[in-house]
Amino acid sequence: xxxxxxxxxxxxxxxxVQAGDSAALGPLLRxxxxxxxxxxLRMVSHREDAAEVLQEAMLKIIxxxxxxxxxxxxxxxxxxxxxxQAISHLRKRKLRKTTSLEASSxxxxxxxxxxxxxxxxxxxxxxxxPVSRVEHSEMIEQLxxxxxxxxxxxxxxxxxxxxxxxxYHQVAEALEIPLGTxxxxxxxxxLALRQEMERLDRGPAAVPASTDAQEARx
Amino acid sequence: xxxxYDHEQxxxxxxxxxxxxxxxxxxAMLASDPKLRRLIEAMKADRKALRSMPHEPxxxxxxxxxxxxxxxxxxxxxxxxxxATDPIEVAAQRHRMRIGPRLLRVASYTGIAAALAFAxxxxxxxxxxxxxxxxxDPELWGNGPAVTNAxxxxxxxxxxxxxxxxxxxxxxxxxxxxxAIGSGDTAxxxxxxxxxxxxxxxADPLVEAAESETTLNAxxxxxxxxxxxxSLPDRDQTNVQIEVISDNAAETTRELHTWFxxxxxxxxxxxxxxxxxGQSDFRLAEADSARADxxxxxxxxxxxxxxxxxxxxxxxxxxxxIDNEQVPELMSYMNRSRDGRQTANIIQSQQPQRLALAEVxxxxxxxxxxQAAAPGAAAGLGRDHTSIxxxxxxxxxxxxxxxxxxxxxxHESEAGLAKDxxxxxxxxxxxxxxxxxxxxxxxxxxxxxxxxxxRQAVDAVAKNDGNSNDRGLMAKQERAAELADATxxxxxxxxxxxxxxxxxxxxxxxxxxxxxxxxxxxATDRMKSDDLFLAEVNAFDWGSVLGNQLPLASSTPxxxxxxxxxxxxxxxxxxxVAGRARLVEPADASTPAPNAALEVxxxxxxxx
Numbered sequence: 118x119x120x121x122x123x124x125x126x127x128x129x130x131x132x133x134v135q136a137g138d139s140a141a142l143g144p145l146l147r148x149x150x151x152x153x154x155x156x157x158l159r160m161v162s163h164r165e166d167a168a169e170v171l172q173e174a175m176l177k178i179i180x181x182x183x184x185x186x187x188x189x190x191x192x193x194x195x196x197x198x199x200x201x202q203a204i205s206h207l208r209k210r211k212l213r214k215t216t217s218l219e220a221s222s223x224x225x226x227x228x229x230x231x232x233x234x235x236x237x238x239x240x241x242x243x244x245x246x247p248v249s250r251v252e253h254s255e256m257i258e259q260l261x262x263x264x265x266x267x268x269x270x271x272x273x274x275x276x277x278x279x280x281x282x283x284x285y286h287q288v289a290e291a292l293e294i295p296l297g298t299x300x301x302x303x304x305x306x307x308l309a310l311r312q313e314m315e316r317l318d319r320g321p322a323a324v325p326a327s328t329d330a331q332e333a334r335x
Numbered sequence: 336x337x338x339x340y341d342h343e344q345x346x347x348x349x350x351x352x353x354x355x356x357x358x359x360x361x362x363a364m365l366a367s368d369p370k371l372r373r374l375i376e377a378m379k380a381d382r383k384a385l386r387s388m389p390h391e392p393x394x395x396x397x398x399x400x401x402x403x404x405x406x407x408x409x410x411x412x413x414x415x416x417x418x419a420t421d422p423i424e425v426a427a428q429r430h431r432m433r434i435g436p437r438l439l440r441v442a443s444y445t446g447i448a449a450a451l452a453f454a455x456x457x458x459x460x461x462x463x464x465x466x467x468x469x470x471x472d473p474e475l476w477g478n479g480p481a482v483t484n485a486x487x488x489x490x491x492x493x494x495x496x497x498x499x500x501x502x503x504x505x506x507x508x509x510x511x512x513x514x515a516i517g518s519g520d521t522a523x524x525x526x527x528x529x530x531x532x533x534x535x536x537x538a539d540p541l542v543e544a545a546e547s548e549t550t551l552n553a554x555x556x557x558x559x560x561x562x563x564x565x566s567l568p569d570r571d572q573t574n575v576q577i578e579v580i581s582d583n584a585a586e587t588t589r590e591l592h593t594w595f596x597x598x599x600x601x602x603x604x605x606x607x608x609x610x611x612x613g614q615s616d617f618r619l620a621e622a623d624s625a626r627a628d629x630x631x632x633x634x635x636x637x638x639x640x641x642x643x644x645x646x647x648x649x650x651x652x653x654x655x656x657i658d659n660e661q662v663p664e665l666m667s668y669m670n671r672s673r674d675g676r677q678t679a680n681i682i683q684s685q686q687p688q689r690l691a692l693a694e695v696x697x698x699x700x701x702x703x704x705x706q707a708a709a710p711g712a713a714a715g716l717g718r719d720h721t722s723i724x725x726x727x728x729x730x731x732x733x734x735x736x737x738x739x740x741x742x743x744x745x746h747e748s749e750a751g752l753a754k755d756x757x758x759x760x761x762x763x764x765x766x767x768x769x770x771x772x773x774x775x776x777x778x779x780x781x782x783x784x785x786x787x788x789x790r791q792a793v794d795a796v797a798k799n800d801g802n803s804n805d806r807g808l809m810a811k812q813e814r815a816a817e818l819a820d821a822t823x824x825x826x827x828x829x830x831x832x833x834x835x836x837x838x839x840x841x842x843x844x845x846x847x848x849x850x851x852x853x854x855x856x857x858a859t860d861r862m863k864s865d866d867l868f869l870a871e872v873n874a875f876d877w878g879s880v881l882g883n884q885l886p887l888a889s890s891t892p893x894x895x896x897x898x899x900x901x902x903x904x905x906x907x908x909x910x911x912v913a914g915r916a917r918l919v920e921p922a923d924a925s926t927p928a929p930n931a932a933l934e935v936x937x938x939x940x941x942x943x
Contacts, residue, residue: 146398154393164394171397179401256384264385279385304342307349307378314381 127191134182142182146175149192152281153199159276160203162265166210167203174202189290196281197291200273207269263313271306278303340364340371349378577655579679587679594668600657 127148133141153174158167177198185194264272270292277283277291288303289296347353348361365372579587594600657665 143398143402146402150398151390151393154397155390158391164391168393168395168397171393172401175397175401179405253384253387256380257388260381260384260388275385279382280388282386300343300346304346304349307346307381308374310381311374311377314377 128187131182131185131187131191135185142179145182145191146178149195150175152192153195156196156199156276156281157203159264159280160200160269160272161206161210162261166206170202170206171199173206174199177202190287193283193287193290196277196283196287197293200277200291204269204273259314259317260310262317263310266313267306267309270302271309274299274302274306275310345375349375349382577679591679595655598661598664600655600661600665 127145130141130145130148134145150171154167154171157170157174158164161167161170174195178195181198185191189197264275267275273292274288277288278285283291285296285299288299292299294302344353344357344361348358351358353361365375577591579591655665
């Protein structure tokens with residue numbers, strides 16, 4: 118489905134929902150469910166948490182769709198809600214971690230049970246050539262790990278720009294930041310990501326338990 | 336470094352948003368600063384990789400669940416929770432409000448469960464204490480405890496009966512599954528029970544080891560009541576060999592099995608086979624003795640073992656893997672006199688030798704090199720040190736029986752391996768030809784219909800897709816694929832008794848591929864649950880490589896295929912193969928699970 122079609126469908130469905138047709142709610146939400154789940158997943162790096170965030174965000178969307186004015190696209194607006202929910206979730210999680218004795222865990226935040234790597238790998242098929250596939254798959258794994266370690270603001274801009282393919286304007290709307298800030302934040306996010314990638318390249322010993330995203334932010 | 340540059344310009348460059356002259360300007364700038372150039376190139380690569388990340392499916396139908404919940408609440412006509420008038424919003428709020436009561440309900444259930452657990456633990460402590468006191472001074476208790484004793488005794492007997500029934504059930508299930516698969520009736524395999532068997536025998540240590548990927552045992556190969564196990568005892572575990580004296584073997588064995596079941600002790604070797612127990616012990620059951628006697632090597636090995644342990648004919652030996660902290664308890668139990676006679680002894684106790692993963696890999700590398708240097712060696716052995724083939728095709732169950740002669744080929748590789756000084760001595764010893772069980776006499780070639788060879792060839796071609804400069808190799812691989820196709824065609828047309836020629840073609844095809852058997856990645860949906868597979872692995876490393884990751888499913892005898900490999904039934908659990916396993920395309924997409932998927936657990940080391 119093209120973006121334009123999605124947008125057209127969005128507008129119609131949103132209009133129907135706003136007119137009181139609750140039957141249109143399901144199709145509208147399902148249209149964005151997978152995309153929004155992936156935004157959530159990339160942000161919180163944990164499938165169950167991502168589903169939880171998505172559920173909360175969907176509730177907010179349902180509650181507020183009547184007041185959606187259409188200034189931005191529905192997709193951007195819903196992404197913003199998911200993004201805010203995910204950031205809120207991450208902050209709560211960080212708080213829980215800080216107060217937990219388990220805060221010194223060595224595992225990356227994207228651990229999703231023992232089978233996660235396999236699942237991720239399985240999801241990453243369809244690239245040409247086994248060797249390059251493996252390399253690509255390893256790089257994707259590493260990027261996931263690095264992404265999970267950088268500051269959530271940086272993560273958000275990368276998720277929206279690279280994973281969701283939003284343009285700068287949409288990124289600015291979804292993150293509620295000035296358009297001019299997007300590029301500089303994106304550059305710093307890429308830099309932070311690269312630093313984490315290099316740390317991961319050097320091995321686990323070089324990776325601190327907590328992110329040093331603040332350093333990258335400077 | 337980057338602080339001296341215009342971030343926006345750089346990000347536009349990375350994003351490809353600059354006009355041509357701008358791109359040229361940044362290009363020139365990067366040419367003068369190699370460090371920055373590397374950084375920007377890496378950022379571009381990151382961006383490209385990120386953009387290729389696929390969208391993952393939603394694990395639970397969030398929207399549907401939400402809407403169903405809301406609809407139900409609307410239909411139930413619960414009172415509005417606040418001033419909201421929009422029915423959708425009201426329903427959403429109600430749905431959310433239900434989370435609170437649900438949490439409360441969960442909390443209250445948890446509280447009740449905790450209280451019950453506490454009460455149960457108090458009762459258990461009281462019972463234990465009464466039992467200890469009774470043992471300390473039975474006279475103190477008069478007639479009262481006799482009732483308790485009777486009850487406890489009845490309970491214990493019932494527990495014993497259940498434990499043994501459980502073991503039997505698992506054993507039967509494993510046998511049934513293998514039998515069903517062997518006959519092509521995959522649907523009849525009782526996978527649930529097998530999964531339980533797997534859970535019983537392979538608990539956390541295996542998972543931890545597979546996940547940590549840091550240490551592996553030397554070959555630990557054994558069989559038990561219901562499962563053959565390539566076991567990986569934990570660091571905190573000990574292997575114990577127990578001799579049961581023949582004059583009261585059945586009763587004592589039953590007693591011990593019950594004790595092991597009750598104490599969750601893993602029996603890793605039944606009395607009919609004892610292979611590779613930390614060292615190269617090898618023992619055959621009495622039933623196999625006649626055949627074993629034909630082979631002087633085996634007979635002498637058996638005699639030496641019996642002499643070493645002062646075993647009498649008819650004595651049985653079995654092995655367990657037991658937590659170190661349980662060893663004193665076991666010894667105490669063993670030393671307990673039964674009817675005034677000692678009926679069982681611990682004849683050997685040792686902690687497993689551990690082998691670094693790197694050493695195992697090195698062993699595999701050496702074997703591969705040894706294989707490459709051995710002219711005319713069988714395809715696959717040592718080259719693809721672990722490959723797994725789906726064997727049980729419903730339409731054509733594997734059935735070829737032929738006298739395989741893999742031992743010379745096997746031993747060439749293994750000898751080279753054993754001579755290498757880099758290996759741990761125990762592993763080198765295990766890999767010595769003399770230490771290897773000689774399957775030549777009773778080996779059964781469980782051969783497929785050419786699918787495997789076809790897959791090997793196709794995979795070899797696939798592997799070189801991305802690096803196809805070597806035209807000679809490509810030509811060889813294409814020839815291999817053609818050969819394999821011809822093999823399949825021959826197998827389809829030929830009756831069973833002419834499969835041998837198909838096998839030869841099969842082996843030629845694999846030889847011609849001249850490339851490690853790297854299996855392609857595909858079939859993403861197969862590995863969603865535990866599945867039963869038949870695994871084909873090289874004889875020499877089945878214990879050290881495969882065994883550390885894949886538990887076997889049954890005590891069905893191991894079978895040596897041609898090409899010097901052992902075919903094993905294994906239960907693969909997704910959680911246990913994480914990071915090491917890759918799912919590969921089923922040979923025949925129409926073949927139903929559980930046999931359809933193929934699995935490889937260890938990729939060959941890259942060629943140097």
